Amino acid sequence: MKQTIFDLSRPGVSGAGLQDPDFGELDPSRWFDAELLRTELIGLPEVSEIELVRHYTALGHRAYGVDDGSYPLGSCTMKYNPKRHEPLANLSGFAHAHPRQPASTLPGLWELLFHLAEYFAELSGMDHFTLQPAAGAHGELTGLMIIRAWFESRGMKRDVVLVQDSAHGTNPASASMAGYRCKMIRTTPEGLTDLGTLEAALDDSVAAVMLTNPSTLGLFEKNIRKIAERVHENGSLLICDGANMNSLMGIVRPGDMGFDVLQLNTHKTFSTPHLSGGPGSGPCGVKAFLEPFLPIPVIRRDARGYFPDEDRPQSIGRMKSFYGHVRVLIRAYCYILTSGSRGLRTVSENAVLNANYVQARLSPYLPPVFGGTCMHECLLSTAKLPVSAFDFAKRLIDYGVHPPTLVGAGCVYFPGHLRDAMLIEPTETETRESLDRMIEKFLRVAQEATEDPELIRTAPHTREVGKILPSGSHRSQRAHEQKRPALEPPGADVP
Amino acid sequence: MERHPEPLVCGYNVHREADRKAMLEALGLTSIADLFSPIPQEVRLDRELRLPAPHNEWALGKHLRELAGRNASTRSHLSFLGGGIYEHHIPAVVDSLTSSEALLTAYTPYQPELSQGLLQILFEYQRMLSLLSGLRVVNSSLYDGATAMAEAAWMACSATGRRRVLASSRIWPEWKSVLELYMRGRGGEVVYVAADPISGRLDPRSLQASFARPAATFILQTPNSLGILEDIPAAAALCRQHEALLQVSCYPMTLALLKPPGELGADIVTCEGQPLGLPLSAGGPYLGVLACEKRLREFMPGRLVGEVRDIHGKPALALVLERREQQVSREKATSNMCTNQAHQAMRAAIYLAALGERGFREIATQCAGKARYLHEKLLAIPGVEPAATGPFFNEFALRLPCSVPVFLERMLERRVFAGFEVEEHLLVAVTEVKTRAELDEAAALFAETIGALGR
Numbered sequence: 017m018k019q020t021i022f023d024l025s026r027p028g029v030s031g032a033g034l035q036d037p038d039f040g041e042l043d044p045s046r047w048f049d050a051e052l053l054r055t056e057l058i059g060l061p062e063v064s065e066i067e068l069v070r071h072y073t074a075l076g077h078r079a080y081g082v083d084d085g086s087y088p089l090g091s092c093t094m095k096y097n098p099k100r101h102e103p104l105a106n107l108s109g110f111a112h113a114h115p116r117q118p119a120s121t122l123p124g125l126w127e128l129l130f131h132l133a134e135y136f137a138e139l140s141g142m143d144h145f146t147l148q149p150a151a152g153a154h155g156e157l158t159g160l161m162i163i164r165a166w167f168e169s170r171g172m173k174r175d176v177v178l179v180q181d182s183a184h185g186t187n188p189a190s191a192s193m194a195g196y197r198c199k200m201i202r203t204t205p206e207g208l209t210d211l212g213t214l215e216a217a218l219d220d221s222v223a224a225v226m227l228t229n230p231s232t233l234g235l236f237e238k239n240i241r242k243i244a245e246r247v248h249e250n251g252s253l254l255i256c257d258g259a260n261m262n263s264l265m266g267i268v269r270p271g272d273m274g275f276d277v278l279q280l281n282t283h284k285t286f287s288t289p290h291l292s293g294g295p296g297s298g299p300c301g302v303k304a305f306l307e308p309f310l311p312i313p314v315i316r317r318d319a320r321g322y323f324p325d326e327d328r329p330q331s332i333g334r335m336k337s338f339y340g341h342v343r344v345l346i347r348a349y350c351y352i353l354t355s356g357s358r359g360l361r362t363v364s365e366n367a368v369l370n371a372n373y374v375q376a377r378l379s380p381y382l383p384p385v386f387g388g389t390c391m392h393e394c395l396l397s398t399a400k401l402p403v404s405a406f407d408f409a410k411r412l413i414d415y416g417v418h419p420p421t422l423v424g425a426g427c428v429y430f431p432g433h434l435r436d437a438m439l440i441e442p443t444e445t446e447t448r449e450s451l452d453r454m455i456e457k458f459l460r461v462a463q464e465a466t467e468d469p470e471l472i473r474t475a476p477h478t479r480e481v482g483k484i485l486p487s488g489s490h491r492s493q494r495a496h497e498q499k500r501p502a503l504e505p506p507g508a509d510v511p
Numbered sequence: 512m513e514r515h516p517e518p519l520v521c522g523y524n525v526h527r528e529a530d531r532k533a534m535l536e537a538l539g540l541t542s543i544a545d546l547f548s549p550i551p552q553e554v555r556l557d558r559e560l561r562l563p564a565p566h567n568e569w570a571l572g573k574h575l576r577e578l579a580g581r582n583a584s585t586r587s588h589l590s591f592l593g594g595g596i597y598e599h600h601i602p603a604v605v606d607s608l609t610s611s612e613a614l615l616t617a618y619t620p621y622q623p624e625l626s627q628g629l630l631q632i633l634f635e636y637q638r639m640l641s642l643l644s645g646l647r648v649v650n651s652s653l654y655d656g657a658t659a660m661a662e663a664a665w666m667a668c669s670a671t672g673r674r675r676v677l678a679s680s681r682i683w684p685e686w687k688s689v690l691e692l693y694m695r696g697r698g699g700e701v702v703y704v705a706a707d708p709i710s711g712r713l714d715p716r717s718l719q720a721s722f723a724r725p726a727a728t729f730i731l732q733t734p735n736s737l738g739i740l741e742d743i744p745a746a747a748a749l750c751r752q753h754e755a756l757l758q759v760s761c762y763p764m765t766l767a768l769l770k771p772p773g774e775l776g777a778d779i780v781t782c783e784g785q786p787l788g789l790p791l792s793a794g795g796p797y798l799g800v801l802a803c804e805k806r807l808r809e810f811m812p813g814r815l816v817g818e819v820r821d822i823h824g825k826p827a828l829a830l831v832l833e834r835r836e837q838q839v840s841r842e843k844a845t846s847n848m849c850t851n852q853a854h855q856a857m858r859a860a861i862y863l864a865a866l867g868e869r870g871f872r873e874i875a876t877q878c879a880g881k882a883r884y885l886h887e888k889l890l891a892i893p894g895v896e897p898a899a900t901g902p903f904f905n906e907f908a909l910r911l912p913c914s915v916p917v918f919l920e921r922m923l924e925r926r927v928f929a930g931f932e933v934e935e936h937l938l939v940a941v942t943e944v945k946t947r948a949e950l951d952e953a954a955a956l957f958a959e960t961i962g963a964l965g966r
Contacts, residue, residue, distance in 0.1 A: 060867055076608070082617075113791055125582050156847065161696060357559045
């Protein structure tokens with residue numbers, strides 16, 4: 017670690033001149049009992065503005081974003097984010113509005129959110145949306161809570177959710193947070209949901225089946241209508257993890273496939289920057305029969321105009337305070353308005369085209385796990401190489417490519433035989449030339465792997481720190497413990 | 512000239528028709544439709560999406576400015592709104608530094624070799640919030656104050672093996688709703704503990720009585736929904752006696768002046784982090800701060816940055832304790848946290864660093880001092896009384912001699928957000944951004960309006 021801001025502190029200096037001359041020096045001990053007051057300094061750093069700027073600018077240079085280069089992160093859709101959205105999300109009438117302002121003073125906001133929810137409904141084939149959820153996983157949780165409330169309203173208690181074994185790790189976690197037991201449905205050798213296993217698992221304890229379509233393996237569930245039929249025959253609901261919507265826009269809608277609920281990851285599909293990990297937002301859409309259960313408030317329109325409706329007796333309650341991640345939602349609204357119907361369809365076409373192009377070009381060295389046409393991401397195997405997918409990925413860093421998604425190093429955790437695969441999602445915003453450059457780098461690493469595997473195993477070599485093994489990877493830990501005794505990270509203690 | 516696959520209004524569909532053709536050829540395909548062959552015809556959409564016609568950048572800007580322009584804001588109105596969310600000055604340097612492209616467009620730092628810079632900012636954030644809260648472990652980070660409170664309640668349940676959660680009846684109503692929903696999901700029970708009607712603070716006898724059945728935790732919000740600062744040591748003593756964890760949810764500005772809850776016996780501290788350099792944003796995105804004792808770390812949801820070593824033994828930073836995370840341990844995960852609030856945490860870190868020790872204390876002092884200035888002036892208005900006798904920080908509840916909703920409406924006509932209604936009282940928040948002239952003007956308007964309505 018480089019010098020911290022604490023190391024730079026020179027007590028007595030402040031980056032911001034803040035005193036209000038009209039009030040001068042104020043003395044808190046006049047207002048608060050002595051036993052309430054801090055007796056010692058907090059210990060916050062004190063630096064001048066220039067020191068502050070140089071410190072954080074330097075740290076900014078030691079990070080890597082989509083604007084810096086290729087980011088083929090499967091299942092996470094790290095695509096370019098249009099700059100035009102930023103000043104619009106920061107307009108004073110949005111950025112400086114207080115959430116407790118009287119609703120009548122925010123007509124522009126309600127109008128925007130109302131229409132955004134309508135666009136989401138049109139895109140996804142759902143009937144109604146809540147924009148409140150704070151992230152994709154939060155949207156999953158919202159959907160599961162709504163399903164639970166629907167069953168309860170019918171006097172039924174069902175406590176199992178079925179999830180694909182290839183699902184995003186958030187799916188089982190969301191299910192358990194919503195109070196469900198989670199059962200895994202294994203995938204067939206073709207990577208699709210095993211209809212037989214699914215049918216065997218369907219009984220009257222199953223509230224919902226949660227599928228990602230296209231799946232986290234980059235494949236479209238072609239039996240989706242049949243699956244939906246079986247699930248509905250069982251009295252269960254079908255919920256879609258809509259994280260991969262950027263491959264479907266204008267082509268097929270989850271609502272038309274038979275899904276009752278889905279969430280959209282607006283930061284993925286609708287282009288909010290990932291912001292070093294968030295904030296995102298995860299609006300949740302439902303079919304009409306589930307509408308009464310949406311969290312409050314829901315934005316509605318009547319003769320007087322648009323307004324947030326809090327008076328919803330069957331609502332599950334609130335998933336978070338207030339209306340959702342407004343400034344993230346504004347970017348999604350902007351993206352849809354800029355693109356229009358044909359633009360969004362082109363986005364999906366290009367996403368799928370790019371993924372298949374990368375898959376085809378890399379397949380002689382990194383064969384696809386499932387073969388055939390993939391959707392917006394491809395799953396490639398490193399089994400033919402003498403190095404692991406993890407090692408391969410780390411070497412890509414030396415070539416300025418962010419590693420693809422691997423087990424435990426992204427939002428996925430694949431079962432057994434998929435552990436040595438890389439999930440690559442080039443995204444629709446990469447040009448053919450950029451894809452060719454990226455492919456060239458993958459091929460170079462593949463060649464190095466056969467010629468000098470040690471070079472790959474010890475990569476990256478060009479960064480300020482060398483390879484760091486994941487704290488959850490027991491296999492890597494064992495391999496490394498021989499060289500260095502204490503690998504267990506000390507945790508996040510105050511240094 | 513060749514046709515572009517879409518109208519030329521947006522610069523981020525990158526292929527020319529010739530590129531698409533060449534790429535399809537490389538795939539041995541003849542048309543884009545071939546790419547979608549895995550999708551059965553029966554589910555395909557057979558029409559265009561019904562969406563507005565594409566807007567070019569100018570038209571989009573014009574439309575958004577028009578929508579934003581119809582909203583009132585704290586820039587167009589004089590605002591005394593609070594209730595967990597506060598209008599503070601954000602030094603320009605915070606926006607400037609956090610708009611660094613690498614920080615804006617980076618992903619979660621799963622590849623630490625590429626992300627030492629952003630890991631360090633989060634690490635510094637954790638240390639700053641640890642100093643403020645008085646607890647050792649701080650994560651980075653949850654969605655907002657309400658979800659942080661709810662997740663922390665579940666943390667306490669996991670750590671104690673109990674499913675019953677006690678909470679002060681004076682927490683923000685929206686937060687209650689979130690807490691109840693989160694707890695209901697996992698089969699937990701929320702029981703509210705009454706406040707003392709005179710002081711407005713928690714009634715320790717009610718808390719004692721609520722412990723008749725074992726509880727995982729007691730949740731105290733300070734200042735509470737009447738703006739009253741709670742007695743943390745008293746609650747801590749009762750919690751210890753009944754082997755429950757004390758969770759304190761607080762307004763981070765109070766931590767500049769007052770003893771940290773961790774030092775006073777809180778096991779878990781949560782905050783709505785919005786006041787630390789985040790714009791009001793009509794409700795979000797905000798920042799959930801979550802701090803805990805070291806022994807509770809295993810139960811904590813969200814991301815932790817810690818010191819590790821690379822394979823050469825060199826110190827480095829990385830996300831740690833990921834075994835409890837959704838991508839590693841699946842159904843054993845303690846939460847579904849994936850995309851979180853990293854950028855908001857960075858803003859908070861840079862905000863605190865920009866203010867520094869003295870600056871942060873100065874802001875908090877002005878919040879409390881200016882609130883007292885207005886409080887005194889408002890109490891001089893005939894018929895206006897404090898709603899409770901307990902100590903306050905920068906937000907206070909008043910009993911008015913007239914209807915609160917009608918009063919608020921009249922004040923709105925004068926372009927003032929005079930506060931909002933809590934339990935039929937008016938809750939007024941003051942922060943450092945108010946000038947003496949504005950406070951004087953507000954006091955005069957309050958007096959005039961109340962005078963007119965009270966008669």
